[in-house]
Amino acid sequence: MKKVFEAPKSLKDNLFHYCPGCGHSIIHRLVAEVIDELGIQERTIGVPPAGCAVLAYNYFDVDTGEAPHGRALAVATGIKRVLADHVVFTYQGDGDIAAIGTAESIHAANRGEKVTAIFVNNGTYGMTGGQMAPTTLPGMGSTTTPGGRDVVRDGAPLDLTQMLAEAKGSVFLERVSVATPKGIRKAKKAIKKAFQVQLDGLGFALVEVLSPCPTNWKMDPVAAYEWTDKEMTKIFPVKVIKDITGYDKD
Amino acid sequence: MGEAAVRAGCRYYFGYPITPQNEVPEYMSGRLLQVGGTFVQAESELASVNMVIGAAMAGARVMTSSSSPGVSLMQEGISYLAGLELPAVIANVVRGGPGLGNIAPAQSDYFQATRGGGHGDYRTIVLAPASCQELCDLTFKAFDLADKYRNPVMIMGDGMMGQMMEPVEFPELIDPADLPAKDWTITGAKDRPSRVILSLLLNPKVLEDHNFKLVRKYDAVTREETDWEEYMLEDARQVVVAYGTAARIAKGAIKRVREMGLKVGLLRPKTLWPFPDKPLKELTRVVRQLLVFEMSAGQMVEDVRLAVEGQAQVHLYGRPGGVIPTPDEVAHQISHYYYQAGLMDKDQPSGRLGGAA
Numbered sequence: 001m002k003k004v005f006e007a008p009k010s011l012k013d014n015l016f017h018y019c020p021g022c023g024h025s026i027i028h029r030l031v032a033e034v035i036d037e038l039g040i041q042e043r044t045i046g047v048p049p050a051g052c053a054v055l056a057y058n059y060f061d062v063d064t065g066e067a068p069h070g071r072a073l074a075v076a077t078g079i080k081r082v083l084a085d086h087v088v089f090t091y092q093g094d095g096d097i098a099a100i101g102t103a104e105s106i107h108a109a110n111r112g113e114k115v116t117a118i119f120v121n122n123g124t125y126g127m128t129g130g131q132m133a134p135t136t137l138p139g140m141g142s143t144t145t146p147g148g149r150d151v152v153r154d155g156a157p158l159d160l161t162q163m164l165a166e167a168k169g170s171v172f173l174e175r176v177s178v179a180t181p182k183g184i185r186k187a188k189k190a191i192k193k194a195f196q197v198q199l200d201g202l203g204f205a206l207v208e209v210l211s212p213c214p215t216n217w218k219m220d221p222v223a224a225y226e227w228t229d230k231e232m233t234k235i236f237p238v239k240v241i242k243d244i245t246g247y248d249k250d
Numbered sequence: 251m252g253e254a255a256v257r258a259g260c261r262y263y264f265g266y267p268i269t270p271q272n273e274v275p276e277y278m279s280g281r282l283l284q285v286g287g288t289f290v291q292a293e294s295e296l297a298s299v300n301m302v303i304g305a306a307m308a309g310a311r312v313m314t315s316s317s318s319p320g321v322s323l324m325q326e327g328i329s330y331l332a333g334l335e336l337p338a339v340i341a342n343v344v345r346g347g348p349g350l351g352n353i354a355p356a357q358s359d360y361f362q363a364t365r366g367g368g369h370g371d372y373r374t375i376v377l378a379p380a381s382c383q384e385l386c387d388l389t390f391k392a393f394d395l396a397d398k399y400r401n402p403v404m405i406m407g408d409g410m411m412g413q414m415m416e417p418v419e420f421p422e423l424i425d426p427a428d429l430p431a432k433d434w435t436i437t438g439a440k441d442r443p444s445r446v447i448l449s450l451l452l453n454p455k456v457l458e459d460h461n462f463k464l465v466r467k468y469d470a471v472t473r474e475e476t477d478w479e480e481y482m483l484e485d486a487r488q489v490v491v492a493y494g495t496a497a498r499i500a501k502g503a504i505k506r507v508r509e510m511g512l513k514v515g516l517l518r519p520k521t522l523w524p525f526p527d528k529p530l531k532e533l534t535r536v537v538r539q540l541l542v543f544e545m546s547a548g549q550m551v552e553d554v555r556l557a558v559e560g561q562a563q564v565h566l567y568g569r570p571g572g573v574i575p576t577p578d579e580v581a582h583q584i585s586h587y588y589y590q591a592g593l594m595d596k597d598q599p600s601g602r603l604g605g606a607a
Binding site: 041042043044045047054055057060061062063064065066067068071074075076077078079080081082083086103104106107111 | 262264288290292293294296297298300301302303304305306307308309310312326327330334436437438439440441444445446447448449450
């Protein structure tokens with residue numbers, strides 16, 4: 001019988017620890033498929049964050065080095081500067097990349113570090129139990145915003161990816177969503193392109209992935225996917241934010 | 251220090267400007283270009299120490315340098331370096347603190363350096379050079395120690411040493427390609443299973459095992475690497491304990507009081523961690539009085555007291571805030587305690603230099 005579907009080679013045969021309906025499992029798979037398709041498993045180095053994806057090394061079957069919270073892009077810089085012919089990617093949540101690691105993110109992009117960042121935006125600190133993230137939407141509930149995020153009291157959501165567009169060294173920035181099958185296909189394309197940018201040595205590339213967190217949003221998975229698709233995209237529209245790769249439009 | 255690092259095979263430097271150590275990144279930015287290395291001026295000390303982490307994971311000899319406030323920011327990374335068991339060299343050209351303090355030479359980061367500084371159960375190997383030649387030699391050695399024990403090594407200098415000029419003999423240049431290969435680095439899973447370098451060990455039993463493994467390593471470092479200098483100890487009745495710049499000042503003071511017939515020597519720790527507590531304890535068999543002189547309000551004095559276990563009087567002459575006492579001032583302290591304890595010979599003329607300031 002012909003095998004028509006199998007697990008990516010770049011994923012280990014371990015069960016995901018992620019909650020039911022969590023977007024991480026999908027995004028892990030997309031990244032692993034891209035690594036397979038580009039044939040770069042043997043020379044790829046992953047840098048997982050602190051956060052729910054801290055255990056990413058249990059899943060990605062590539063060399064991985066764990067970074068302190070927020071510092072993934074600084075660690076990735078160190079690795080890539082030593083191993084220039086390797087492929088280095090970070091996998092970071094919104095708190096990691098857009099709060100505690102804001103400086104590291106902006107400066108890595110500005111230096112045009114030839115690394116790929118996967119930025120998972122679920123609007124919450126998942127691992128620590130649902131506190132306000134830099135990306136929590138106005139009015140959205142969290143364990144540290146009684147009555148929902150009040151932009152006067154708590155500040156407005158931060159669009160880090162948009163900020164990175166200003167950095168001269170960023171080459172490709174796209175926001176995608178894994179809330180719909182169509183979105184997942186687009187997400188994979190974007191991730192593949194972000195790795196291609198690195199392979200071609202063009203500069204910094206990042207894909208922001210809107211991703212549901214049913215557990216901390218206190219929704220069932222179906223509602224959480226709908227909410228990601230309908231509500232998150234109002235503040236974080238799904239689109240190419242910057243593309244100076246010069247690749248042909250697909 | 252920069253040239254010694256390059257000669258030790260260091261090809262990667264990540265740093266952020268801070269006085270009084272800017273000569274190091276400035277030198278490295280040009281020198282590393284010549285030898286095909288990489289210099290990155292990071293956006294903060296937090297970033298630079300994390301770039302160090304990345305380069306160390308990839309197997310390179312790598313260093314950063316900073317001064318006190320910057321080294322405070324690096325403590326997160328140093329804890330990770332220790333937990334991840336990564337070799338790296340961090341130089342702290344210590345200045346006066348706390349807070350922004352000043353940019354004058356000080357030794358007030360002793361606790362931070364020798365107690366770990368960051369979170370968790372770990373140790374940093376801390377080397378304390380007292381001359382430019384030793385700064386060169388210990389920098390060279392620091393890379394070997396870091397690789398041998400897969401542990402961060404700190405070089406503790408101070409603003410004085412940071413600005414001092416002395417002739418130096420350099421070791422031969424090492425080609426990093428000639429260094430022994432490391433079998434734990436993350437360099438891509440080619441022809442081998444993928445590797446992980448991590449410090450997250452959620453299972454308490456596993457983390458406890460890891461901690462005890464580190465303890466065994468630190469025990470080995472203590473056994474093998476504890477280093478100190480003995481100066482005029484043979485007949486000494488009082489021993490000054492001082493390191494780095496303070497030890498050089500103390501030597502001047504000891505020469506002065508020796509001329510007056512006072513039998514005083516110096517024990518100079520060259521490693522602050524591991525601390526030379528055994529030789530100190532040994533000394534107390536014949537010496538009953540120790541004077542700790544440090545350019546801080548009194549930090550190393552605690553280690554000296556622990557070392558001698560009450561078997562000797564331990565006095566402190568601590569000058570914090572970036573003040574550099576003269577050899578005369580230290581000589582005054584030496585003679586004050588010397589006479590106070592009645593250590594002089596019976597027929598010795600009273601050549602007192604005066605009391606404690």
